[in-house]
Amino acid sequence: MSAESSNLSNIEHRALIKYFVKKGKTPKEIFEDMVSVLQESAPSYTMVKKWARSFQQERESCEDDPRPGRLVTVVTEENVRKIEKFVLADRRIKLWQISEELQISKKRVGEIIHEHMNMRKISARWVPKMLTPFDKQRRFQTSKNFLELVGDNIDEICDRIVTVDETWVRQYDPESKQESMQWTKKRRKAAEEIQGSKVGIEAYGDNFLG
Numbered sequence: 001m002s003a004e005s006s007n008l009s010n011i012e013h014r015a016l017i018k019y020f021v022k023k024g025k026t027p028k029e030i031f032e033d034m035v036s037v038l039q040e041s042a043p044s045y046t047m048v049k050k051w052a053r054s055f056q057q058e059r060e061s062c063e064d065d066p067r068p069g070r071l072v073t074v075v076t077e078e079n080v081r082k083i084e085k086f087v088l089a090d091r092r093i094k095l096w097q098i099s100e101e102l103q104i105s106k107k108r109v110g111e112i113i114h115e116h117m118n119m120r121k122i123s124a125r126w127v128p129k130m131l132t133p134f135d136k137q138r139r140f141q142t143s144k145n146f147l148e149l150v151g152d153n154i155d156e157i158c159d160r161i162v163t164v165d166e167t168w169v170r171q172y173d174p175e176s177k178q179e180s181m182q183w184t185k186k187r188r189k190a191a192e193e194i195q196g197s198k199v200g201i202e203a204y205g206d207n208f209l210g
Contacts, residue, residue, distance in 0.1 A: 013043045014062035017051045027052040074108045075116065083112050087119065091182035113183065121181045 008016075013034075020030040027049040034042040079102065086098050095113075099106040113119050131139075150157045 008038065008041065010043075011062050013047070014051050017043075017048055018055045018062060021052050021055040074104050075112060079104065080112055080116050083109060084117055087113065087117070087183045091184070093183070119183050119185055121183055 016034060017030055020033065025033070027045070030052060031042075031045045031048040034048065082102055083098055086093055086101065095106045095109050098104070098109045102109070147154070
């Protein structure tokens with residue numbers, strides 16, 4: 001048999017397997033016969049064994065069984081348009097909110113936004129650094145150590161202390177970085193988005209005015 005004529009379809013492979021099963025051959029014998037004739041285009045032993053078992057159980061059809069239902073993809077133009085509409089209406093919208101609205105998994109919503117709409121979330125504004133619980137505890141402990149150090153001389157020591165500090169005061173109500181994140185097209189770095197408006201303040205304090 002020529003190489004060209006040995007290229008059989010899956011249906012033809014199954015028909016041959018069915019024929020050999022009718023002749024009483026085992027799956028191993030069927031596979032060896034098909035390899036000797038079809039060579040590289042022969043079906044795998046797993047396939048031969050699977051279909052031989054089916055035909056031994058009195059199966060007649062060589063066609064695939066009808067599928068119970070084709071899985072419908074959620075990445076459609078309609079869903080992309082719907083998600084884009086949600087994002088443009090509220091650039092701070094969360095994936096889970098879109099997921100609940102459209103009854104699409106959160107993973108698929110993220111896939112559509114990142115890969116099909118080419119968008120990502122960045123901080124929409126500079127957010128002032130907040131003290132962590134560790135920072136607060138460290139400052140508390142430092143103050144406590146100072147009070148233990150001065151002991152009963154607290155009034156005398158405080159009369160000699162002048163403190164100074166400098167900070168940036170933002171001209172808006174601070175919000176967390178997560179709260180400030182918005183969806184935007186992937187074209188600019190987050191650090192280049194917005195220069196926060198701020199005012200420098202120096203504060204001095206002493207106990208001489210007491």
